[in-house]
Amino acid sequence: MIHQSTAQVPQPDNTRAAPQTIAADRLVLRPIRRSDAGLLRLYAGDRRVAEGTRSIPHPLPPGATEAFVERACSDRADEDVWIMDGTAHGSAEVIGVISLKPLDREQSQIGYWVAPAFWNTGFASEALRAIIAANPHKARTLFAEVFQDNPVSARVLTNCGFEFLGDAEAHSVARGATVPTWTYVRKM
DSSP states (O other): OOOOOOOOOOOOOOOOOOOOOESSSSEEEEEOOGGGHHHHHHHHHHHHHHHHHSSOSSSSSOOOOOOHHHHHHSSSOOEEEEEEOOGGGGGGOOEEEEEEESSSSSSSEEEEEGGGGTTSSSSHHHHHHHHHHOOOOOOOOOEEEETOOOHHHHHHHTTTTHHHHHHEEEETTTTTEEEEEEEEEEEE
């Protein structure tokens, strides 16, 4: 006969604190809020934004944005997500998104997108510099990748101290294809 104990086995605590607010010159990086869903849906629904990412589908299905917001707001989220918010400086409430996903060995993967209305304004570089300065994960190494047909995002990375690591490829949901990428690294 097998005897099963009724004692509770301690489970690891996988909860994470909400990301901190990080100030930059013309914007604030703040945790995502449920009220951001409308503008996120508008911007992420743009084919140009979706095709610049691995994970945003196009066309954007109903509920996809709300599901993203719920995952990002969860205390069990696997990455920290910030909204690029320009309201304190007279700009838009949602300019874009920047995220940081912890990896092993004190490394993190950074990702970002900016709404097309704010392209070529320096907001991506400013947000990236703020994340690097704050280093909320206390990472020793940051990684980033961009699709090879997006040299502007590659320039943002190199202007912020990232170095080219190599070529790779990644699947883009919006494109329904595997796309060549450039991978970058930044030692902290």
